[in-house]
Amino acid sequence: MAASDFAVMRFSTGTLPERQRVAMMREFYGPLVARVDAKPATEGPFFFEATARALPGLTVVNLVSSPVHLRRDRMLLANGDDRVTLSITLSGGGRIAQVGRELARTAGSGFLCSHADEFESTITGMSNNLNISIPRKVLSEKVPRFSDHFLRPIAPQSEALRLLVNYVELLEHDHTLGDGQLRGLIVNHVHDLVAMTLGASREAAEIARGRGLRAARLHAVKTDILNSLAAPDLSISAIAARHGVTPRYVQVLFEQERTTFSVFLLEQRLARVHGVLRDQMHRGRSISAIAFDTGFGDLSHFNRAFRRRYGATPSDVRAAVGRGSA
Secondary structure, X not given: OOOOOOEEEEEEHHHOOHHHHHXXXXXXHHHHHHOOEEEEOOOOOOOEEEEEEEEOOEEEEEEEEOOEEXXXXXXXXXXXXXXXXXXXXXXXXXXXXXXXXXXXXOOOOEEEEEOOOOEEEEEEEEEEEEEEEEEHHHHHHHOOOHHHHEOOOEOOOOHHHHHHHHHHHHHXXXXXXXXXXXXXXXXXXXXXXXXXXXXXXXXXXXXXXXXXXXHHHXXXXXXXXXXXXXXXXXXXXXXXXXXXXXXXXXXXXXXXXXXXXXXXXXXXXXXXXXXXXXXXXXXXXXXXHHHHHOOOOOHHHHHHHHHHHHOOOHHHHHHHHHHOOO
16 A cells, blocks of 8 residues: 555544534534434534544544534435444444434444445444445355445454454544555455454454454554553453453464564563653652552663663663753
């Protein structure tokens, strides 16, 4: 993928005066960008915010809105738009109707819808929805009779859906999209996870288990570790248990990146301490307190590991920041 193969678009009524919000939504974003007719579903202040990240073969849109009614009729159908969208209701609720079916939108659940068919949807309350759009052809090659899944509910407890939502968080870090090779891998992984969520064929499922599903699990494990650095007893067994896999499976995930669980954990703890030491807001905290708060239980081990990693002692790093040379 070339550097120009992705784009990020943000739209928010929050930057507009209240009296202009509905008009801008109905005249600009609705018909020109999203190809929908949109209008508030209730009286009161109207808010609508969308962040879209588009790559070849994948568009991910995060929508946050107050109650809104959305409709795409025949006039708004885009010729040649062969995409399908897996929509996940992160919070809020509502209803949607398409292809002769109607479905309640509930927090945590998902459903598949078509860009080639009319639809009508009402979102109730403040809501957050994640929409993942991919080419129809991609899904038809991975999921038998995939059109049977349109507007069929996907339960919140679906493991594949949970991993998909977690993995798509990678796209929220725009610097990640700067690497063309990584973008291509992410697109393939998301395709795999969408197929697994709906019910991939045996062949597609085997590919996904060795590619997209494994990548999503590794991302979920790394995120868990980063959120748990302060726990001094954090272990591979504890992480594995939280994710419903074996410690050996977690180790294999890291081995594919030519590292280990222990090395990754140590590197992240050292990086966290290094960042705190360079932050002037933490100059009043002792180095030992910072190390303990980041999960290190042995100061001698911490000091040796830190010097080996950064070529300087923690005190040297803090002093260099004070001199303005770090």
